[in-house]
Amino acid sequence: MSTDPAHHDDHQEQLLVPLAAEDVAALGSDSEQLAALFAAALHGLALLRTGRASAAELAAAIEGTTGLLERLEAVRDASLRQPAAKDVSHADLAKAMHLESRATAQSRRRTLLKKPVSDLERWATGTTD
Template identity: 90%
Template sequence: MSTDPASDNHRQEQLLVPLAAEDVAALGSDGEQLAALFATALHGLALLRTGPVSAAELAVAIEGATGLLERLEAVRDASLRQPAAKDISHADLAKAMHLESRATAQSRRRTLLRNPVSDLERWATGTAG
């Protein structure tokens, strides 16, 4: 990622996430929401690396990281539910999920498919009502 100054007035730097225009259009305000959560998580990481952190700062970092993780998990789970995901071998699925065992990948997929689609999975697919 490259960095460019966001504003000379505030002396902040901005991380740029390269996305195609079509992706930005498809994401709409959800992309901005994810970017804000990601920024909060990165700020928390920076705080952890640079010195003493207050309980309030930690709470904000935890909340941002948790919100981001929940949405990322929903993207993964919604992807696993897609019809094309049936064509992914358990070995390839284990590799994609960073698991050592294809049996674990198979078990996780089965468990997911037994559960109803979550609200955040509907959010991930753009079908939340």
């Protein structure tokens, strides 16, 4: 994954995200969008750690991180809706969601399944119009 440097004189390292060829093909241009959001989040983290962030840079980090979080949540929610997810025990689901209680996992799944499928969940499954 690479991003354009802020200044043409900047030395830029690249971060490799290892994906199987079939994953890259399935993701198409969405992989570039996710990589850009991830890069914005990582840049924001670097700015926070160095203490050199301007207000505009913090706003860009917030925007990139929010976009990435929304898409990651959609991937999680779409995964929970998949028929195979019905075979995941509530204990395993709690562990996967980093929850202490299987009852909380059960409640979260139930709440999600009562809601309509979101546009970003459709994006995650590749079923957008």
